[in-house]
Amino acid sequence: MRIGFLASHGGSAARHITAACAAGELNATPVALLSNNSRSPALAWAREAGLASAHLSSARVPDPDTLDAAILDFFVQAQVDTLVLSGYMRELGPRLLSYYAGRIVNIHPSLLPRHGGRGMYGDRVHEAVLASGDTESGATVHLVTSGIDEGPVLAQTRVPVLPGDTLESLKTRVQAVEGDLMLQALKQLA
Structure with missing residues (x-):
């Protein structure tokens, strides 16, 4: 598996997966990272880690079809066969x-x-969970399709919502399970 990442900010999933590959926990090779944010810490990290990296955004490439083609070309040139969204805050194009x-x-x-x-x-998600009165939350790894968050679920982990939880306390507990959940899903996909 040759993995490419799309990240808008810190890229915590990209970092976790890359470390797991280096430790032999996932039989895969991280090869590329693309960001829509030129100041993204993930983009700087990818350069330091030796991954092919690029900044492509609607500010640089205003036509959506041309941007979609450029993003695809970047990953095809890097011979990526699997994409991981690592906090990528844009919709993906049809190509x-x-x-x-x-x-x-x-x-x-x-x-x-x-x-x-x-x-x-x-x-926004953690705020909605707290506002709804849900007694549990968690994380979901899913395949990406044209519908936002509508793709088939690959893996889920449940996390309790505790009395007195704040946005930060719930967020911290959910983020603590995300990396291993993504690894589990990628192992299934491989």
Whole structure:
């Protein structure tokens, strides 16, 4: 498995997976990272880690079709066969989705289908869980399709919502299980 990452900010999943590959926990080779954010810490990390890296965004390439083609070309040139979204905050284009159908994975910080869909990412998800009164949350790894958070679920881990939980306490517990859950899903996909 040759893995490419898309990240907008820190890229914690990319870092976790790359470390797991280096430790022999996942038989895969991380090869490339693309970010839509030129100041992304993940982009700087990828360069230091020796991964092929690129910044492509709608600010640099305003036409959506041209941007989609450029992103696809970057990963094809790097000979990537599996894509991992590592906190990527943009929708993927139809060319990329078609070319990598069944080989794009994302982690979502709730038990999908609850608290998923357009606009539901990051802290917004944890706030929605707390506001709903749910007694449990967790993380879901799913295949990426054209529908936001609608792809088939590959793996889930449940995390209790405790009395007195805050956004930060719930977020910390959910993030603590995300890396290993992604590894589990990638092992299944391989």
